Amino acid sequence: MTAVTTNDLLGQDGSKRTVMIYSRYERFWHWSQAALILILAFTGFAVHGLIPLPYRTAAQIHSYAAIALIALWAFTTFWHFTTGQWRQYLPKLASLPAILKFYAWGILAGAPHPYTKTLKRKQNALQSLAYLWFMVIIGPALWSSGIVYLTYPLWAKIAAGTIALPVVAFVHLAAAYLITIFVIIHIYMTTTGKTPLHYVRTMITGYDTIPLSKAEAAYLAEDEPGRLK
Template identity: 45%
Template sequence: MANGTIKTLVFTRFERFWHWCQALLIVGMMFTGFGINGAHDLIAYEQAAFLHRMAAWTLMGLWVFAIFWMFTTGEWKQFIPTVHKLREVVRYYSIDIFNPEAIHPYRKTRKFKHNPLQRLAYLAFMLVIMPAIWGSGLLYLFYNDWPALGLQNWSLEPVAFVHVAAAFGMLLFFIGHVYMVFTATPVTKYLHAMLTGYEEVYPDDSETGVKK
């Protein structure tokens, strides 16, 4: 292939299934969640609340399988943060991307699929946004059981604040994620890779953007 790259399977079948199911569930949760909070009246409150709960339970179940898959396959290593070439990647997406002749500073391989900026973003999503969503959401869901759990002195207001703040964090992540998809050349490159699993990357033994 051009520039020493090879076309190979980068995203497995389960990885693509997890990605698209998660995307649909998150969109559904944002739509119903903002409806519950009165941001729109496109769906009745009772229906929105029911669908929101169903999507939440489904997504939590999917995450259990995804976590099991990541640890049994070793794919969790893809998310280990690094600052090596982070400055160059940030500069590329903030400045150099507007130059048609600019070349992405990160050399993607099957072994190192995510650049340093992606790793930090995904790590924040998995360790900050999602736990905040799940924790506050479960407290919301089992509000009537707080006394039995010894939480009778807690207030629902801060729980609601955390849940809504995390929802906005998820929305920002989603917008940024969709934007980044279309920064590729050609613009359908990343979308095609996540649909078929195949992408042009550098060989694993080539010099990558992450220190080995």
């Protein structure tokens, strides 16, 4: 009987396996959120008067999409905490300079990506920071101002004669410009994988090829065989 070594348990070999890294819920969340954000951006800028669309239609779709997104976010926040996935967003900034350097120059010079996805850590430092910024600053600025905006009928009476409404609208608009910038960069970044569509395909199928430790591989093989290909 061969003794199990520490090396075996920690899995230092890191052989690459194709494994589902984005669960069905995560993918559902990502793509429905993407669709809602696109709808919200389009109708939102129409409400603001930058895109020609009948006002009533734009405002109505914007409101319903916003309610749907708020529900989705509420549920996803719950999901993040119950599954512990929230830890994915904790920024580990040590590797940030290397990643910034990669996108600024390395990617152009054909250098390999300095970050390797792992099961525990699906995002690189820049991603975490960007998503954290999105989820902690832009997102809340948008949805909090949006909820206040949407519930105007509840406070219209006390706001009469004040500049409350334009202030709320201003915050909402500023956040809308920020998220637009975020989305543009985000979509562009999806093309920076092994092939331009690699990351998109991963986000659709959920599967990516990443190094697994022996322990991870053994655990998945035993308990979640469906995640391994």
